[in-house]
Amino acid sequence: MAAVDEYLFDRAAKIAAEVDLPWAELDGKTVLVTGSTGLIGSQVVRTLLSRNDHVDAGINVVLPVRNNKKAQALFGDRSDVSVLEWSLGDELMGSEHVDYVVHAACGTSSKSFLETPATTIMQIVHGGEAVLRYACSVDAKKVLFLSTMEVYGEVEGVATEDNLGKLDPMVVRNSYPEAKRLVECLCASYATEHGVPSVVMRLAQTFGEGVHHDDMRVFADFGRHAIDGKDIVLLSDGLKRNGYLSVDDSVRAILIALVNGQSGEAYNAVNEDAYCSIREMAQLVLDQFGAEGTQVRREFDPEREATFRKASDLMLDSSKLKALGWEPNDSLSDMYRAMIDCWSVHD
Template sequence: MWPEHHVVAEDLERICAAPEVPWQSLHGRTVLVTGATGMIGSALTRALLWYSLTHDAGIRVLAVVRDVARAEQAFASPLAAAAPLTFVAGDVRSFPTPREPVDHVVHGASVTSSRDFVTRPVETIRTAVGGTERVLELARDKGTTSVAYLSSMEVYGSPDGSRRITESTFDTLDPMQVRSSYPESKRMAEALCAAYATEYGVPATVVRLAQTFGPGFALDDARVFVQFARSALEGRDIVLHTAGESEQCYLYTADAVTAVLTVLLAGEVGQAYNAGNETTYCSVRAMAELVASRLGPVPVEVRVDAGDAGTRGYAPTRKLPLDTSRLRALGWSPAVGLEDMYRRMVAAG
């Protein structure tokens, strides 16, 4: 999605004007992005290309994708023909090494479906661990200037909310629970980043993202926050498949992009950074109530039907009040709150 919609145009302009992002250091450089057709990867790729085109910055993007035809459709627009974008076809675990230099890497390729965490746990683990090793080996071979791995707040396990979650606050994970395929493999991928930084000098950093959404989601997407929006817009009750007691922060897509770029270009090698909007902290139930009362043409009800919750791959109940002070110390701050996240997602959908 290019800036045909005013919401997307506003987001691109704000990202490209973000004072915390040292854009000058990207001029004339090549950035490799894995997971480039995913939500964050595509938003990041568009921002890099938009900045390059509007600032004559000569930034080139290598987008690692599994399906080139799908990627060409996703990035199609009159502007795309002029954009310095090259697709690298292949699985993240085995994609071919580009011939050109690679100055920076953003590694965002990941299994993201909660249902897949319980129905395809082996693939979930292999994608995270094998893909991260492939990316780090590429960075090592190319002498890359910086690498940012996109991780998740799920690495913290299931804390009870009694303390703020800094980058060193971890709760237990049970590796024998099949859904742990996702957070455990994310932890292992982070450990690989730290290991490559220490042993081989690969300049890797980690961004632990809160649940992120914004423009770019189709309203038939299966993710919970999209289901909430779809129900409200259609005047149907929002149905929770758990009691909705988990509490966490959320993050708007454009804010996630500025967070990733800030860590990529200004973060400390071998460090992890929490990225979330602390003002959005609430329970799943409270978020559903907000959407039910304010998003649609008329208010709807929120009710619980937990009949098939076990097959959906939902995380256990957790309370994750993220502390983002380490990232804020680099000058970053989020700009869009929870209600506006929904309104902007729906407006541009």
């Protein structure tokens, strides 16, 4: 096993050992995870497998994937893993028995939202529908759909689960959040019409271990500049404020909501203490991980700025999820430390 994979499994093992997670309901069950080669889905899978490794929990994991070799490279050849060939939007067929479904498969490239918005919409919607039809056919106990903070659009004040703001459907960048909204509605609709229990998880921007070194999102760009001893260059005014979440805290949130969440409900997941502006985040990264004398400065790039989410400050309220027993553990600094440490192990 490569050093980076050992690092990721070591972090997952710590989550798997936590006693306040709903293992009594997950041990001995079969869990299907789409998006299992992505940032969040892969760490959910590693956590379930680590649970088996350390306490012989008897959890069976089913992975619908487009690339079998990639899945095997990430998780190894294991008797507790079954792989199904599947591309987002195709009919999902295979395992006859599944207890829980985590639907985490989705592209997250802002560039594709602009350049191929129709494809973005149809992949998200058809993928969500395929997963829900499958869950119905196997009589799954519950489906968890991984949504996004972007469904809130331009919301006034703190964003609670029932306080969504404006999204202009004529702006093609909104192809991503509009499609996510529709799948959220599909989840509620399948619960009502077909009796498929489902919950929606709206994550704040999530990062930490497992983010690729060449990731083009702003948090990764800041991390690269800091460890390379370079200034951080902002392509906007940097005043927009967002909340953030660590990969580890997202895994905890998913497992808790999957078991304890009420069907037909949405749950926000964010560390409210990690709420800050882009400029504030850039300065924190340089202060803690950058070279002496480096600074934050601005250069206008209209092409890159067009890919950014066009909305006001967005602060999620996670009190509804906390009522299920979840609490975030990792600060913004912890998120950066996990990401940078993982890069160093990979190098």
